[in-house]
Amino acid sequence: MTLVQLEYIVAVDDYRHFATAAEKCFVTQPTLSMQIQKLEDQLDVLIFDRSKHPVVPTEAGAKIIAQARVVLREARKIKEIIDEEKGRLSGALRLGILPTLSPYLLPLFIRNFLERYPDVEVQVEELITEQIIDKLLKDQLDAGLFVTPSGVAGLDEKPIFNEEFVAYVNPQHPLSQVETIDPFLLKVDDVWVLNEGHCFRNQVLNICQPQEENHEAFRFQSGSLEALKKLVDKHGGLTLLPELATLDMNEAEKSRLRWFNEPRPVREVSLVMHRSYIKRKLTEALYNEISAALPPGIRSKKNTQLIRWN
Known part of the structure; x- marks a missing residue:
């Protein structure tokens, strides 16, 4: 069993299509299919039901994929430890943001953030709340900017304003x-x-x-x-x-x-990560940059009533 094989089964689960998963993993479909088949043979279990279109995990496969996500997330923490030891912030930061936040909040902080951390590549997706939560739980996003509290287990919510x-x-x-x-x-x-x-x-x-x-x-x-x-x-x-x-x-x-x-x-806007999130220094830097970019007075609200969305 290898980390590459785990990445392949997670990709197939994400895209529910072998060819698309292979493309996203930058390998040919035969290579991806062969490695998944080898993993299934080694575990003596079918991970995917290939008779369904789109392809879906078997009951045992869903449990294996969930654990694979945990293993891959923990493995990526090794690079984070190295980066922290070297005192650098770099790499990709995948951020989901609400359409009702994006055009107003993003311009306030993104330029300064990119200038302060030139080695960071920020990848922003405009998504509704349920999509951001789903991608956070599947480790397809590093952080989300949306309205809280969400009431979803497994998420770490840091209110900003x-x-x-x-x-x-x-x-x-x-x-x-x-x-x-x-x-x-x-x-x-x-x-x-x-x-x-x-x-x-x-x-x-x-x-x-x-x-x-x-x-x-x-x-x-x-x-x-x-x-x-x-x-x-x-x-x-x-x-x-x-x-x-x-x-x-x-x-x-x-x-x-x-x-x-x-x-x-009022609505509470938070920076939200998976509870086992990596890139802690990077998300802390993002949180601080957003907080510093807010107009005066918007963070110090008194005599307000929080309106829930769920």
């Missing part, structure tokens, strides 16, 4: 006439929301009052907060935005913002 929810209101809407608003004034059927799957959508629905039974001539849900803003501008109504999304607004857009009364609803 609490971000307020802000209403973006069309000037013709009644709520545009008030300076601050209470959550009980918001009705779901009056708020433009994101598609299902976004944790931000779930939090918005948790803030708003239940939907009333009525017929709507037009109802639209988007995967983009910017699209929802444009709907408010052109079609009316309101939407909720994360606080960071308001930083680069022009004066006309800022005039449409309405903040909540205390306790103000």
Whole structure:
């Protein structure tokens, strides 16, 4: 049994396709298939059910693959120990980030981080929460930036900041006439929301009052907060935005913002790793860089109410 063989079975489990797994491992499919077959012969057990399309692990195979992930994760810690001894930060950092965070948070820190650590290659994927969690647990990501608490066992969550929810209101809407608003004034059927799957959508629905039974001539849900803003501008109504999304607004857009009364609803944004994560120094450096890049005051929130998404 070799580490290479374990890498091959993990790759097949990740991609559920022998040819794709071989491509990702930079070997030919016959080479990958032969090594997996040798491992199965050695263990005297089938790891994959090849009659299924896509290929799936057998019951015993799923347990073997889970243990293979642990072994490979521990093996990679050897290089981390060496790097720490040499006092260097280098290599790839695979980061997952929410679509409702990426366009607003990423530009605040990524340039300084890359300049400070030129030997680090940052690979960023924009994913919804469930996808980030799944990839963290499968060791396909080193860290994730998303909203916590997740309640998922096996993850280490390091809160960075609490971000307020802000209403973006069309000037013709009644709520545009008030300076601050209470959550009980918001009705779901009056708020433009994101598609299902976004944790931000779930939090918005948790803030708003239940939907009333009525017929709507037009109802639209988007995967983009910017699209929802444009709907408010052109079609009316309101939407909720994360606080960071308001930083680069022009004066006309800022005039449409309405903040909540205390306790103000917030979401907790964290840097999340697998509990047995490697690259500890690298993720600590990332955490510190993000914290330092935040606008003044965003970390020191008082009299707020944490809104859960799950």
